Amino acid sequence: MESSKDNLRAPVSQKPHVIEKPKDTSGIGGMITVEINEKKITVPLGTTILEACNDNQIHIPTLCHHSDLCIAGVCRICVVEVEGMRTLQAACAFPITAPLKIKTSTPMVRKARRHILDLMLSEHYGECYSCFRNQNCELQALAKEYGVDEYTFGHVNTPRYEVDRSSASVIRDMNKCILCKRCVRTCIDLQEVGVLEAINRGHETHIGTFLDKPLADVICINCGQCINRCPTSALRANDPSDEIWAAIDDPTKHVVIQTAPSPRAGIGEEFGLEPGHSLTGEMNTALRRIGFDRVFDTNFTADLTIMEEGTELLNRLKKVIVDKDTTVKLPQFTSCSPGWVKFIEHFYPEYLDYLSTAKSPQQMFGAVIKTFYAQETGIDPKDIVSVALMPCSAKKFECNRPEMRDSGFKDVDYGLTTRELAKMIKEAGIYLPEMPKSHFDEPFGDASGAGLIFGATGGVMEAALRTVYELVTGREVPFTNLNIEPCRGFDGIKQASVLLENCKDEYSFLEGVEVKFIVAHGTANAKKVMELLRKGLLSDVHFVEIMACPGGCIGGGGQPIPTSEEIRKKRAEAIYAEDESLTLRKSHENPHVQYIYEKFLTEGPCSHKSHELLHTHYTKRGRFIA
Amino acid sequence: MLLLEKNSLTEEIEELVNLMGHERSSLLPILQALQRKHKYISDFAQQEIARLLDIHPVEVYSVISFYAFLHSEPHGRNIVRLCQTITCDMAGKDAVAKAIERELGITFGQTTKDKRITLEYANCLGMCDQGPAMIVNDRVYTHLTPEKAVNILNEIK
Numbered sequence: 127m128e129s130s131k132d133n134l135r136a137p138v139s140q141k142p143h144v145i146e147k148p149k150d151t152s153g154i155g156g157m158i159t160v161e162i163n164e165k166k167i168t169v170p171l172g173t174t175i176l177e178a179c180n181d182n183q184i185h186i187p188t189l190c191h192h193s194d195l196c197i198a199g200v201c202r203i204c205v206v207e208v209e210g211m212r213t214l215q216a217a218c219a220f221p222i223t224a225p226l227k228i229k230t231s232t233p234m235v236r237k238a239r240r241h242i243l244d245l246m247l248s249e250h251y252g253e254c255y256s257c258f259r260n261q262n263c264e265l266q267a268l269a270k271e272y273g274v275d276e277y278t279f280g281h282v283n284t285p286r287y288e289v290d291r292s293s294a295s296v297i298r299d300m301n302k303c304i305l306c307k308r309c310v311r312t313c314i315d316l317q318e319v320g321v322l323e324a325i326n327r328g329h330e331t332h333i334g335t336f337l338d339k340p341l342a343d344v345i346c347i348n349c350g351q352c353i354n355r356c357p358t359s360a361l362r363a364n365d366p367s368d369e370i371w372a373a374i375d376d377p378t379k380h381v382v383i384q385t386a387p388s389p390r391a392g393i394g395e396e397f398g399l400e401p402g403h404s405l406t407g408e409m410n411t412a413l414r415r416i417g418f419d420r421v422f423d424t425n426f427t428a429d430l431t432i433m434e435e436g437t438e439l440l441n442r443l444k445k446v447i448v449d450k451d452t453t454v455k456l457p458q459f460t461s462c463s464p465g466w467v468k469f470i471e472h473f474y475p476e477y478l479d480y481l482s483t484a485k486s487p488q489q490m491f492g493a494v495i496k497t498f499y500a501q502e503t504g505i506d507p508k509d510i511v512s513v514a515l516m517p518c519s520a521k522k523f524e525c526n527r528p529e530m531r532d533s534g535f536k537d538v539d540y541g542l543t544t545r546e547l548a549k550m551i552k553e554a555g556i557y558l559p560e561m562p563k564s565h566f567d568e569p570f571g572d573a574s575g576a577g578l579i580f581g582a583t584g585g586v587m588e589a590a591l592r593t594v595y596e597l598v599t600g601r602e603v604p605f606t607n608l609n610i611e612p613c614r615g616f617d618g619i620k621q622a623s624v625l626l627e628n629c630k631d632e633y634s635f636l637e638g639v640e641v642k643f644i645v646a647h648g649t650a651n652a653k654k655v656m657e658l659l660r661k662g663l664l665s666d667v668h669f670v671e672i673m674a675c676p677g678g679c680i681g682g683g684g685q686p687i688p689t690s691e692e693i694r695k696k697r698a699e700a701i702y703a704e705d706e707s708l709t710l711r712k713s714h715e716n717p718h719v720q721y722i723y724e725k726f727l728t729e730g731p732c733s734h735k736s737h738e739l740l741h742t743h744y745t746k747r748g749r750f751i752a
Numbered sequence: 753m754l755l756l757e758k759n760s761l762t763e764e765i766e767e768l769v770n771l772m773g774h775e776r777s778s779l780l781p782i783l784q785a786l787q788r789k790h791k792y793i794s795d796f797a798q799q800e801i802a803r804l805l806d807i808h809p810v811e812v813y814s815v816i817s818f819y820a821f822l823h824s825e826p827h828g829r830n831i832v833r834l835c836q837t838i839t840c841d842m843a844g845k846d847a848v849a850k851a852i853e854r855e856l857g858i859t860f861g862q863t864t865k866d867k868r869i870t871l872e873y874a875n876c877l878g879m880c881d882q883g884p885a886m887i888v889n890d891r892v893y894t895h896l897t898p899e900k901a902v903n904i905l906n907e908i909k
């Protein structure tokens with residue numbers, strides 16, 4: 127599924143310098159032995175000096191290098207001495223192709239690194255103690271590592287750039303930028319959105335947008351992937367915690383929080399735990415101690431999303447197969463990732479009819495809280511402050527969309543990220559891992575494992591299949607232990623199918639249909655899928671799941687920093703393990719979902735009322751920047 | 753911008769792209785051609801180039817902002833660039849600069865009201881042995897004196 131343009135994407139200078147590693151490393155020329163710090167090390171041909179050192183417990187500092195991104199070699203902090211070379215070489219961009227002698231800590235290397243750091247600091251405005259990356263900053267860590275105790279080349283005392291606060295999701299403070307271009311590579315290569323580039327040259331160089339416009343005025347999908355990869359605090363999310371504290375402290379307000387599946391799998395990292403520890407119960411207790419009046423599980427509306435989106439899919443299939451209605455579009459695309467929604471609105475506005483009209487779980491919950499919940503509890507919705515704990519920065523934009531006010535109020539008042547909640551918990555004097563465990567509050571209670579796995583790429587598809595297959599055939603999906611393996615894993619684009627056999631009478635039109643589905647994550651992959659759609663190559667596909675962020679929500683722009691594929695894998699494993707430990711693992715079996723359809727949305731999924739509250743419409747934004 | 757104007761610009765860029773190729777490496781020649789003709793590359797033109805080369809508008813802007821001879825803002829019909837590097841400076845650049853400013857009634861970085869001339873400084877033109885030097889559009893003038901410079905300016909349409 128590679129598009130031919132892949133070779134043209136990055137300029138040659140930005141392409142990985144890695145020489146294709148030999149497939150067979152056993153023969154001559156497959157492996158090569160180098161001497162690093164007088165130690166003999168054998169690596170496959172084409173391994174970079176940095177990789178060779180990392181695999182052998184030799185630490186090399188890096189700033190522009192990131193395991194998710196192509197090599198840039200622009201910061202030079204990773205320089206090492208290579209015997210026979212006149213100048214120091216960047217370890218991250220130097221593939222080993224000869225039996226070299228390398229030294230990683232010589233007086234020259236140390237001095238060069240220190241000078242590079244001093245030069246960066248000379249233009250770095252701000253103090254660490256008033257900085258959101260304090261103690262989680264790669265520049266700060268290196269300053270410590272290299273014992274910076276004075277500004278050899280001076281230090282700027284006034285900001286050079288105005289902080290860009292225009293976006294609902296991402297704040298840009300270029301005074302803290304070290305020009306590593308990770309954000310540029312993230313936005314262009316991982317996300318194919320292309321918001322950021324280096325503007326001007328020399329001393330005037332800064333990372334900017336098209337015509338240096340405010341971020342809100344250019345095409346940014348708010349995914350926050352650039353934040354997660356920025357080594358400093360030049361990029362950060364728009365933090366609403368002050369407003370939330372104020373609401374908590376206001377006795378007239380009833381403050382509720384819904385928590386998405388991914389934050390619980392990541393938040394432990396903010397408290398020093400290894401990635402892959404779920405802290406669901408602990409987090410519930412901490413949230414109550416902070417002062418939230420009710421703690422709900424977004425997985426409940428994830429289950430609701432499955433009911434609505436699954437029903438919508440069945441309706442579309444019926445219209446196409448039985449009614450031969452040519453205006454109905456297939457495949458149906460998922461719509462729960464607000465970054466992806468904005469991406470398609472900008473880049474493929476002519477395909478918006480393919481998008482499911484179901485709102486994201488966050489916005490469904492928002493609408494339900496200020497209607498059904500307010501009604502059940504007798505609380506005036508105007509006194510409810512609804513907070514959404516999300517792994518995502520785009521959710522901040524989503525809850526501010528003008529169409530997200532179907533309850534008559536702003537359905538979700540604030541989107542809070544995992545990082546920001548961790549900060550609030552610390553501020554409240556709580557050490558999260560030691561909290562006793564507790565459950566979510568009624569009337570939404572605990573949700574199904576299907577809702578939980580929404581957090582990982584492929585999760586929505588898996589959850590939908592568990593329900594749709596059973597609705598249609600009356601039997602469980604034919605996968606061991608309900609684990610639909612083809613949906614899982616981190617391949618950019620996954621494709622598989624499930625055969626529908628012995629269908630129930632009302633679904634006899636689906637007898638023998640092979641439901642084909644595609645799962646993609648990261649909008650660069652979404653773009654590839656959309657190009658296939660444009661070429662008419664998806665006519666036999668029924669359902670497509672797309673998540674804007676690499677890895678899905680567990681890799682969201684609001685998750686703990688740093689991120690890497692390994693970290694994302696561990697977070698996903700935590701989610702899948704928790705799903706497997708639950709008895710309730712199918713959305714349609716969630717008793718609270720059944721209850722809401724009995725009591726409130728009495729005409730069932732995709733009915734008039736559910737359309738009013740739980741479905742939405744999209745805007746043809748286009749890609750022209752005015 | 754009027755719709756008609758937009759369409760003719762799109763056509764022009766399409767022609768350039770067909771001529772120079774759809775690769776990223778065609779970007780610079782395309783920009784140079786537009787710069788030569790329009791004296792600047794409008795934001796609309798930048799986005800059309802990006803669309804046709806399948807790159808991002810900010811990448812086009814990044815390249816334009818990197819090169820001093822490419823502009824993203826409207827400029828005068830002619831661009832006069834006086835070399836400000838040290839040898840031209842020592843050869844009497846200052847007097848020439850003052851004379852030019854007085855003659856045109858603008859300072860460096862500005863454009864005359866009638867849009868006839870934009871005045872800028874340039875760094876080394878490579879004419880160090882024949883300074884002071886300036887270039888008017890693509891043409892180099894050397895051994896300038898204040899009078900000579902004013903005469904050259906007066907001949908520009």
Ligand code: SF4
Pocket residue numbers: 250251252253254255257258259260261263264265266302358359360
């Ligand atoms: S970005 Fe890092 S080095 Fe800079 S002020 Fe913040 S913590 Fe300190």
Ligand code: SF4
Pocket residue numbers: 296312313317319320321322345346347348349350351352353
């Ligand atoms: S939030 Fe996403 S789209 Fe916006 S600049 Fe960052 S990476 Fe690009």
Ligand code: SF4
Pocket residue numbers: 302303304305306307308309310333352355356357358360361
């Ligand atoms: S904003 Fe951050 S990621 Fe981007 S270049 Fe600056 S320091 Fe690097």
Ligand code: FES
Pocket residue numbers: 187188189190191198199200201202203204205216217218219
């Ligand atoms: S990490 Fe190697 S040059 Fe930046």
